Amino acid sequence: MMAYPAPAGGGAAGGCETGPVPTQPARPDRLTYLDHAATTPLRAAARDAMLPWLGERFGNPSGDHRVARAARQAVDEARDAVAAVVGCRPGDVVFTSGGTEADNMAVRGVHAARPGPVLCSAIEHDAVRNPVRAVGGTTVAVDPRGVLDLDALGAALTPDVTLFALMTANNEVGVVQPVAEAADLVRRRVPGAAVHTDAVQAASWLDLRAAVAGADLVAISSHKVGGPQGVGALVARPGTPLRPLVLGGGQERELRSGTHNVAGIVGMAAALQAAADERAVVAGRVAAMRDRLAAGLVAAIPGAVRTGGAVGVPRLPGTLHLCIPGIESEALLFLLDEAGVCASAASACASGAHQASHVLAAMGIGPELGAGALRLSLGWTSTDADVDYALRVIPAAVAQLRGAKTHSREPAGQR
Numbered sequence: 001m002m003a004y005p006a007p008a009g010g011g012a013a014g015g016c017e018t019g020p021v022p023t024q025p026a027r028p029d030r031l032t033y034l035d036h037a038a039t040t041p042l043r044a045a046a047r048d049a050m051l052p053w054l055g056e057r058f059g060n061p062s063g064d065h066r067v068a069r070a071a072r073q074a075v076d077e078a079r080d081a082v083a084a085v086v087g088c089r090p091g092d093v094v095f096t097s098g099g100t101e102a103d104n105m106a107v108r109g110v111h112a113a114r115p116g117p118v119l120c121s122a123i124e125h126d127a128v129r130n131p132v133r134a135v136g137g138t139t140v141a142v143d144p145r146g147v148l149d150l151d152a153l154g155a156a157l158t159p160d161v162t163l164f165a166l167m168t169a170n171n172e173v174g175v176v177q178p179v180a181e182a183a184d185l186v187r188r189r190v191p192g193a194a195v196h197t198d199a200v201q202a203a204s205w206l207d208l209r210a211a212v213a214g215a216d217l218v219a220i221s222s223h224k225v226g227g228p229q230g231v232g233a234l235v236a237r238p239g240t241p242l243r244p245l246v247l248g249g250g251q252e253r254e255l256r257s258g259t260h261n262v263a264g265i266v267g268m269a270a271a272l273q274a275a276a277d278e279r280a281v282v283a284g285r286v287a288a289m290r291d292r293l294a295a296g297l298v299a300a301i302p303g304a305v306r307t308g309g310a311v312g313v314p315r316l317p318g319t320l321h322l323c324i325p326g327i328e329s330e331a332l333l334f335l336l337d338e339a340g341v342c343a344s345a346a347s348a349c350a351s352g353a354h355q356a357s358h359v360l361a362a363m364g365i366g367p368e369l370g371a372g373a374l375r376l377s378l379g380w381t382s383t384d385a386d387v388d389y390a391l392r393v394i395p396a397a398v399a400q401l402r403g404a405k406t407h408s409r410e411p412a413g414q415r
């Protein structure tokens with residue numbers, strides 16, 4: 001983390017919750033990275049697995065000589081490892097360029113093979129939502145806790161539906177979805193329909209063998225589990241109707257043409273394996289830190305509301321989502337970045353402009369409260385010191401923004 005520029009200086013370092021934001025790097029040794037849901041650092045196991053394929057080892061796995069065969073063997077071993085983590089046959093794994101491509105392939109690929117109405121939950125990532133919209137599909141409501149409304153799904157399931165997509169866990173609020181129940185309902189009501197689950201956020205935290213067991217199609221992404229960016233996979237169980245999006249040399253059982261990203265694929269497999277091996281220990285530790293952070297922030301920030309944290313609703317251990325009245329996410333993120341805290345609003349911002357979150361809207365959270373959304377996502381690299389620092393910096397930043405707002409609203413003569 002030291003490779004990054006030190007947080008900008010300016011304010012005094014201090015622990016006062018309502019004082020100025022301590023923008024002087026109180027922790028000059030490292031950043032406080034609380035954005036693991038956006039991307040994760042590369043795991044050592046992934047880097048070690050990749051390095052030979054970025055150096056002396058190379059080869060096109062589709063070739064017919066020893067160099068090619070060695071590359072093919074590496075891809076095959078990675079396929080075995082991915083299949084073991086997901087709980088499928090190696091032959092069901094299709095390597096892609098990431099989660100977005102895997103989601104697109106599931107939605108558009110099934111629609112191309114079997115045209116008909118497509119449904120997805122109202123809280124899907126844009127990687128699912130936009131292809132569903134592109135094929136004329138519709139969304140199914142969630143309840144105010146952020147959990148799929150199974151009655152609404154039942155009502156939407158007409159006999160001609162061909163696909164229903166429900167993410168394993170949401171990327172903004174971290175709520176785990178009832179994939180098995182939904183798949184069971186779809187199977188009973190429309191036996192021919194396929195069920196897709198986007199397990200991109202869940203892969204670090206849940207035992208996928210159980211979490212996605214009911215789904216025909218599963219999307220995963222390497223960079224959310226400590227692997228490199230730009231690689232992912234779609235698992236397509238036998239018999240799922242699927243057409244390729246990318247045509248060419250016929251790699252990946254003709255489902256995804258293009259020369260394999262060998263280094264990326266072996267890195268993803270190593271990361272997934274490492275995540276699965278340490279999950280039980282890391283998930284407990286991270287959940288405890290996340291809960292301490294949540295309790296501390298809610299106590300220190302008047303009016304802050306925890307989103308997606310309803311009692312009894314399963315959620316990912318690393319994700320904390322808050323709505324903070326009286327501030328705007330962009331301004332808060334700016335102050336936090338200045339202080340060396342990396343966080344997110346979790347709303348769409350690929351263009352740099354934050355848009356209202358469709359996830360919060362689907363949960364019935366209005367734009368005013370949603371404007372102050374803050375997502376803090378912890379991961380296996382997070383420490384108690386990260387939580388301590390965030391607990392000092394975030395309430396102070398909110399107080400500073402609220403103070404500035406109150407100030408600017410005062411009539412000029414009273415200043």
Ligand code: PLP
Nearest residue numbers: 098099100125127171200201221
């Ligand atoms: N699905 C979910 C739930 C995500 O959170 C993301 C990334 O943020 C994606 C899909 C897209 O994955 P990728 O970045 O590998 O394209």
